[in-house]
Amino acid sequence: MNDLHAPVLRWYDEHARELPWRSPSATPWSVMVSELMLQQTPVARVLPVHEQWLERWPTPASLAAEPAGEAVRMWGRLGYPRRALRLHAAATAIVEHHGGEVPADHADLLALPGVGDYTAAAVAVFAHGRRHAVLDTNVRRVHARVLDGVELAPQSVTRAERERATDLLPRDDADAATWSVAVMELGALVCTAQRPRCGACPVADACAWRAAGHPAYDGPPRRGQAWAGTDRQCRGRLLAVVREADGPVPRPRLDAVWPEQAQRERCLASLLADGLLVRDGEDYALP
Numbered sequence: 001m002n003d004l005h006a007p008v009l010r011w012y013d014e015h016a017r018e019l020p021w022r023s024p025s026a027t028p029w030s031v032m033v034s035e036l037m038l039q040q041t042p043v044a045r046v047l048p049v050h051e052q053w054l055e056r057w058p059t060p061a062s063l064a065a066e067p068a069g070e071a072v073r074m075w076g077r078l079g080y081p082r083r084a085l086r087l088h089a090a091a092t093a094i095v096e097h098h099g100g101e102v103p104a105d106h107a108d109l110l111a112l113p114g115v116g117d118y119t120a121a122a123v124a125v126f127a128h129g130r131r132h133a134v135l136d137t138n139v140r141r142v143h144a145r146v147l148d149g150v151e152l153a154p155q156s157v158t159r160a161e162r163e164r165a166t167d168l169l170p171r172d173d174a175d176a177a178t179w180s181v182a183v184m185e186l187g188a189l190v191c192t193a194q195r196p197r198c199g200a201c202p203v204a205d206a207c208a209w210r211a212a213g214h215p216a217y218d219g220p221p222r223r224g225q226a227w228a229g230t231d232r233q234c235r236g237r238l239l240a241v242v243r244e245a246d247g248p249v250p251r252p253r254l255d256a257v258w259p260e261q262a263q264r265e266r267c268l269a270s271l272l273a274d275g276l277l278v279r280d281g282e283d284y285a286l287p
Contacts, residue, residue, distance in 0.1 A: 004146070004203050005170055005179060011202035012182030015189065019043065020050060021126070022181070028102035028127035029060055032090070035122045036083050036114075043188075049078055060091035061100045069286025072276055073243050079232075081239060082274055085287075086114025104128035131176040133165035138187025139180070143168075145191060149208030151217040152193070234258050234267040239276060248283035 020026060021034035033053055037046045053074055057063035063071065068088040075084035090112040094102060102123065103109055109120035124130040140153035143165065153161070169176040190197050198204050209215070237257045242249045258264040268284075271277040278287050 002168060002170075004168075004206060005175070007202035008182050008186060009175070009178060012178065012185055016182070016185055017043075017189075020047070020054075026127075027058075028104075028123065029058070030054055031127035032102050032119075032123050033087065035119050035126075036087050037078060039083065039119075040080060041078050045078060049074070049076055057091075059100060060094040060102065063088060063091040064095045067287065068275070069278075072239070072286050076243070077236070077240070079236070081276055083114075085275055089113040090115055102127060104130060106130065106132055125177045125180050129173055129177045131169055131173045132180075133162055133169060134180040134184065135162060135165055136184060136187075137193075138185075138191075139165070139183050141193065142183050142187045142191045145196075145209035146203055146207045149212045149215070151209060151215065152219065155220070231263065231267050231270070234260075234263055235271055238264070238268055239271060242277060242284055242286055248280040248285040250283050254284060 016022070019034075021031050030050075034046065034050055037050055037053075056074065057066075068085055071084040071088040072081055075081050093112050094100060098108065103112075104124060104127070106120050106124045109115055109123050110117065112120075115123075118134070118136060121132040121134045122136075125132050125134050135157055137153075140157070140161070143161070144150050144153040147164070170179050186201070190201050198207070198210055201207065204210055238254055241253055241257055245253075254268065255261075255264065258267070268277070272279070275287055277284050279285075
């Protein structure tokens with residue numbers, strides 16, 4: 001076993017957050033829903049929506065039986081609402097091709113619509129205990145600091161990075177799954193992007209970044225995600241009007257929520273192109 005394994009696993013055993021998708025009773029569907037919701041969204045915002053989602057749709061079949069627009073409605077203000085359509089499409093495929101059960105095989109998961117390499121690996125590992133490298137932002141940051149001595153990982157996952165992460169996994173499948181979530185939790189709670197708590201880190205003595213004196217990131221500039229005035233905000237305003245309505249929404253109601261006409265037209269067209277809205281005569285509705 002690698003020298004990093006034991007201290008990280010002990011730390012996780014003592015400090016892991018109790019989250020519904022980590023419960024021993026959590027279903028693979030609960031795990032899959034959480035993984036889609038947690039992409040670019042904090043845990044605190046996901047928790048209530050995840051609970052409501054599982055209450056309404058406890059299985060892929062229960063979601064697949066409803067229109068995709070209901071998934072968009074339930075998604076609420078989590079952001080990036082195309083994820084709701086992906087979940088609905090994946091649920092439909094699970095029913096059609098896997099008897100309504102979330103598959104365990106990485107290749108089968110990757111073949112589901114809207115499921116990429118990260119989500120396929122995460123569901124295989126966290127729902128089914130398989131042995132795969134799970135490389136989210138938190139894991140990559142821990143690896144970059146502890147192993148490479150740099151503050152932040154490259155912006156895109158490299159093949160060498162993935163191979164190293166796989167080599168670093170414990171050989172036992174169950175230990176490998178726990179290791180994956182433990183490193184993720186370490187990055188989320190201790191080895192954070194800003195103000196890391198090195199004094200609380202179980203592998204601080206083995207950290208190359210700490211040994212080098214915490215050198216600052218010197219790679220390509222990383223722009224923060226703006227919000228105010230962006231197309232994302234405009235799309236969110238328009239979608240919220242339709243999501244919260246009891247039926248199709250006339251165009252004047254949409255015009256009233258965003259003053260810039262050209263941007264409003266562009267964003268409305270993009271919502272239609274993404275399948276998040278549909279035309280209902282002269283009105284707009286969820287799919």
